[in-house]
Amino acid sequence: MEEHQQARSDFEKDLYKLLSNAVYGNTIQQLRKHMHVKLISDPKEVKRDIRKPTRQSFQIVNEDLIMVHLGKQKIQMSICRNGDYGHCQDSGV
Numbered sequence: 001m002e003e004h005q006q007a008r009s010d011f012e013k014d015l016y017k018l019l020s021n022a023v024y025g026n027t028i029q030q031l032r033k034h035m036h037v038k039l040i041s042d043p044k045e046v047k048r049d050i051r052k053p054t055r056q057s058f059q060i061v062n063e064d065l066i067m068v069h070l071g072k073q074k075i076q077m078s079i080c081r082n083g084d085y086g087h088c089q090d091s092g093v
Contacts (some may be wrong), residue, residue, distance in 0.1 A: 036070040 007013040035056060040046045046066045050058055054071040061067050 034072060036072070038068045038070065040066050040068060 007016055038049060039061070040049060041064050046058075046068070049055065049068045049070065052070060054073055056069045056071050058066055058068045
């Protein structure tokens, strides 16, 4: 925050504003809602992926293409202490 106030040029002001917005955006991300989307044309691979316990849904795009939505098996969360985002620790959930 102090860097933004002490910036000399418009470029520096915009840079520090974007950096603070990026940090804020990363802190409010909902990693549990992220999913993998696969477009599959091989019937054997479609059967294998549809049977996975992480499958959330699937959709037939056309005769030869299936879209499968898979949830994540492991979620990697970052823990930042005391607002020091340069030294984050990873925590597997």
